[in-house]
Amino acid sequence: MIDALQLVAIPSDDAALRSEVRDFLRQHAAAWPLASRARSWMGFDAGFSQALGARGWLGLTLPVEYGGGGRGPFARFVLVEELLAAGAPVGAHWIADRQSGPLLLKYGTEAQKRFHLPRICRGESFFCIGMSEPQSGSDLASVRTRAERVEGGWRLSGQKLWTTNAPRSHYMIALVRTSGTQEDRHRGLSQVIVDLAAPGVTIRPIRDLAGDAHFSEVFFDDVLLGDDAIVGQEGDGWAQVTAELAYERSGPERIYSSLALFDAWIAHVRSRSVPDDASVVLAGRLATHLAVLRELCVAVTSKLAAGESPVVEAALVKDLGTELEQAMPVAIADVIGADEGPPAAAALLQALAYVTHVAPSFSLRGGTREILRGMIARGLGLR
Amino acid sequence: MTSPANVSPFLDPLEKLLSVHGTPAVVRAVEAGDDVGNARQAWIESGFADLLMPEASGGAGLSLRTADDLLRTCARHLLPWPLDATMVVRAVFAAIGMAVPDGFVAIAPQTSIDVDGRILCRGVPDGAAADWILAATPAGAMLVPVREHRSEAVFRGGAVATDVFWHAQPAGTTPVPREMDWMAIGACLMATRIAGAMERLLEMTLAHASTRSQFGKPLAAFQAIQQQLAVMAEQVAAARMAASIGMLADGIEADPLRAAIAKARTSEAVVAVTSIAHGVHGAIGIAAEFDLQLYTRRLHAWRLAYGTERRWHGVVGRALLAAEGPVLDAIVLRAAPPAA
Ligand SMILES: Cc1cc2nc3c(=O)[nH]c(=O)nc-3n(C[C@H](O)[C@H](O)[C@H](O)COP(=O)(O)OP(=O)(O)OC[C@H]3O[C@@H](n4cnc5c(N)ncnc54)[C@H](O)[C@@H]3O)c2cc1C
Numbered sequence: 249m250i251d252a253l254q255l256v257a258i259p260s261d262d263a264a265l266r267s268e269v270r271d272f273l274r275q276h277a278a279a280w281p282l283a284s285r286a287r288s289w290m291g292f293d294a295g296f297s298q299a300l301g302a303r304g305w306l307g308l309t310l311p312v313e314y315g316g317g318g319r320g321p322f323a324r325f326v327l328v329e330e331l332l333a334a335g336a337p338v339g340a341h342w343i344a345d346r347q348s349g350p351l352l353l354k355y356g357t358e359a360q361k362r363f364h365l366p367r368i369c370r371g372e373s374f375f376c377i378g379m380s381e382p383q384s385g386s387d388l389a390s391v392r393t394r395a396e397r398v399e400g401g402w403r404l405s406g407q408k409l410w411t412t413n414a415p416r417s418h419y420m421i422a423l424v425r426t427s428g429t430q431e432d433r434h435r436g437l438s439q440v441i442v443d444l445a446a447p448g449v450t451i452r453p454i455r456d457l458a459g460d461a462h463f464s465e466v467f468f469d470d471v472l473l474g475d476d477a478i479v480g481q482e483g484d485g486w487a488q489v490t491a492e493l494a495y496e497r498s499g500p501e502r503i504y505s506s507l508a509l510f511d512a513w514i515a516h517v518r519s520r521s522v523p524d525d526a527s528v529v530l531a532g533r534l535a536t537h538l539a540v541l542r543e544l545c546v547a548v549t550s551k552l553a554a555g556e557s558p559v560v561e562a563a564l565v566k567d568l569g570t571e572l573e574q575a576m577p578v579a580i581a582d583v584i585g586a587d588e589g590p591p592a593a594a595a596l597l598q599a600l601a602y603v604t605h606v607a608p609s610f611s612l613r614g615g616t617r618e619i620l621r622g623m624i625a626r627g628l629g630l631r
Numbered sequence: 632m633t634s635p636a637n638v639s640p641f642l643d644p645l646e647k648l649l650s651v652h653g654t655p656a657v658v659r660a661v662e663a664g665d666d667v668g669n670a671r672q673a674w675i676e677s678g679f680a681d682l683l684m685p686e687a688s689g690g691a692g693l694s695l696r697t698a699d700d701l702l703r704t705c706a707r708h709l710l711p712w713p714l715d716a717t718m719v720v721r722a723v724f725a726a727i728g729m730a731v732p733d734g735f736v737a738i739a740p741q742t743s744i745d746v747d748g749r750i751l752c753r754g755v756p757d758g759a760a761a762d763w764i765l766a767a768t769p770a771g772a773m774l775v776p777v778r779e780h781r782s783e784a785v786f787r788g789g790a791v792a793t794d795v796f797w798h799a800q801p802a803g804t805t806p807v808p809r810e811m812d813w814m815a816i817g818a819c820l821m822a823t824r825i826a827g828a829m830e831r832l833l834e835m836t837l838a839h840a841s842t843r844s845q846f847g848k849p850l851a852a853f854q855a856i857q858q859q860l861a862v863m864a865e866q867v868a869a870a871r872m873a874a875s876i877g878m879l880a881d882g883i884e885a886d887p888l889r890a891a892i893a894k895a896r897t898s899e900a901v902v903a904v905t906s907i908a909h910g911v912h913g914a915i916g917i918a919a920e921f922d923l924q925l926y927t928r929r930l931h932a933w934r935l936a937y938g939t940e941r942r943w944h945g946v947v948g949r950a951l952l953a954a955e956g957p958v959l960d961a962i963v964l965r966a967a968p969p970a971a
Contacts, residue, residue: 249864249868250830250833250864250867250868250871253868253871253872254875255872255875255876255879255968256968257967257968257969257970257971258967258968258970258971259970259971260970260971262970263970264970329959333957333959507957507958507959510958511957511958514951514952514957514958517952518952523952525945527948528944528945528948528949528952529941529944529945529948530944530948531947531948531951531952532891532895532943532944532945532946532947532948532949532950532951533895533899533940533944533947533948534958535947535948535951535958535961535962535963536873536891536892536895536896536940536943536944536947536962537869537896538958538962538963539876539892539962539963539966539967540869540872540873540876540892540896541869542963542967543872543875543876543966543967543968544868544869544872546967547872564861564864564865564868567861567865568865568868568869618858620861621857621858621861621862622854622857622858622861624861624864624865625857625858625860625861627864628837628860628861628864629837629841630837630840630841630851630852630856630857630860631851631852631857
């Protein structure tokens with residue numbers, strides 16, 4: 249596991265993308281105040297996503313024949329790193345681009361690929377992740393939502409919870425039971441594509457502690473799905489969802505969630521004639537962690553580029569990354585609160601409060617700290 | 632897994648020599664100042680110390696980057712002589728056309744010379760096991776022979792890190808006419824040692840958790856232990872990556888920013904890694920005859936050597952604050968490997 253995470257250089261062709269992306273972002277950045285940048289990949293702007301699509305920057309790793317960019321994971325890493333560093337509102341396309349698209353490419357039928365992938369790449373189709381349910385959080389294999397075989401398709405009933413962006417998405421890829429019972433655990437689960445406009449789908453947004461409404465509950469009352477709703481093989485849902493989670497966990501958004509706050513704080517410290525020692529050391533500590541985590545993230549990307557599914561390595565980097573993301577607001581608050589100089593700008597304090605409040609979610613979404621550490625322990629041969 | 636293309640041809644012979652002359656018994660003997668038979672001579676004659684020297688001078692022309700694996704391997708065995716510093720100093724001498732010194736060279740993290748000409752090098756890793764100390768002073772660096780010195784242990788077992796003291800500049804002292812950030816190079820070498828020793832410590836701790844049973848099952852079966860070992864693995868992975876960043880140089884000069892990141896991150900990891908290793912081992916880890924302590928005591932000493940995380944965080948912090956633009960440009964991309 250340690251040997252698998254080696255320092256690698258990003259290939260020059262892919263690194264060259266960085267300046268193009270920067271030029272593009274410069275034209276948009278004025279519209280993103282700190283409050284918006286601090287929301288990182290929770291920010292939602294369908295128009296911006298479509299503008300990225302028009303540049304060919306959605307579905308960058310998908311094949312050209314499906315409307316994708318035909319590039320590799322390193323190119324996507326560079327693009328995504330720049331988007332995150334700029335605090336661009338990428339939430340609309342984020343899930344489709346990161347995991348639904350690659351999942352459909354890997355397991356979907358030709359018809360599914362032809363239908364969905366070009367729409368994803370144009371920024372016309374947004375996806376959400378239907379994994380969690382009221383009684384199934386960490387214990388994902390216990391999902392109760394069921395799809396029953398009916399004439400010509402499937403009948404879906406049950407409920408999903410904490411579904412990010414459901415009200416603003418077109419499709420959900422849901423993990424549901426298609427045979428057996430809860431006792432069968434990993435057997436009998438499948439992934440289905442649900443058209444969220446279908447009759448019987450009810451979506452209720454849930455407001456979060458910061459006042460935003462990004463996640464929601466989604467109810468299925470005998471929703472009829474076509475035969476073509478199944479992704480991959482019926483009954484293979486567990487293996488597929490595991491592969492999907494490797495995409496979900498392996499990106500740089502697991503280290504950069506608090507970056508806008510960090511950069512804003514650095515600008516604040518720079519504005520002082522003489523920075524205090526505590527701020528200097530803290531700036532250095534957080535930057536040091538970030539530099540190392542970023543190379544760990546590149547190392548995971550190189551595994552994706554080699555065609556591997558770096559499930560354990562991604563868990564390791566995500567756990568370390570979210571720890572830094574959570575340390576940032578706490579430590580920055582400590583030095584700001586101890587500073588007897590002129591107070592920091594209101595926008596910085598607001599961003600600090602926002603990130604402080606949502607930071608606990610960083611180690612919940614995408615799998616909790618304990619679950620990830622359990623996966624690492626399994627990777628170490630302990631279980 | 633390292634792909635075979637990346638494996639240094641020197642790794643196999645190095646492992647072989649380590650298995651004979653780099654055993655825990657040798658480590659203990661050197662630390663105690665006991666006779667180690669021909670082990671020391673075997674290392675000196677092995678030619679490994681010449682690997683960073685240009686091929687034209689009889690070396691292998693390796694760089695810090697390509698010697699990374701080899702040095703980490705030495706650290707896994709806690710090789711008790713400063714082979715790493717010796718390699719660098721020999722390469723420096725060869726590069727400036729000076730005759731390379733015989734024996735082992737340790738690099739002093741800190742040197743002071745008082746008005747009476749007394750020389751004090753503080754906390755020199757492997758200082759007592761070296762033949763020479765590379766002492767950097769504001770007037771330039773010099774190579775000082777260790778014989779004639781008065782040495783006192785900083786840590787129990789002075790071979791780990793030693794204060795080395797001379798009443799006067801001894802005969803045989805040689806100036807080293809080369810500008811070099813010796814602190815940065817020392818920091819990189821030490822970061823690599825920390826990473827290597829931690830990798831081995833993790834293996835030892837995993838093995839112990841799997842073989843030791845309590846309450847009728849192996850320790851590894853307890854979730855509390857599993858979670859701690861996961862944290863340990865994370866810290867070791869971060870330290871390994873940080874050390875590799877430090878060694879990201881095509882020659883023998885360390886990049887100061889990368890060196891700072893390497894030493895800061897590896898040193899910070901020492902705290903959690905040693906504490907979890909000891910916790911999981913229980914009382915046996917405190918016993919002198921058990922090898923764990925060879926690792927944990929050195930890790931703490933190496934954390935201090937050439938500056939702890941606080942020192943280097945200051946260096947990175949000042950670089951960040953002095954720059955313009957976001958942290959991605961000021962630090963992260965500057966430390967990253969250049970696109971290939
Ligand atoms: C902002 C946000 C967005 C989200 N978006 C989505 C989404 O789009 N789609 C989706 O499907 N889900 C989403 N989630 C849900 C997320 O996946 C779950 O929160 C997560 O899987 C944990 O489940 P839970 O919240 O039910 O906590 P629980 O599983 O109840 O866990 C509570 C605590 O118990 C611990 N615990 C549980 N089991 C164990 C165990 N075996 N051993 C040790 N400790 C254990 C956990 O680590 C945690 O600390 C989102 C969550 C958040 C916060």
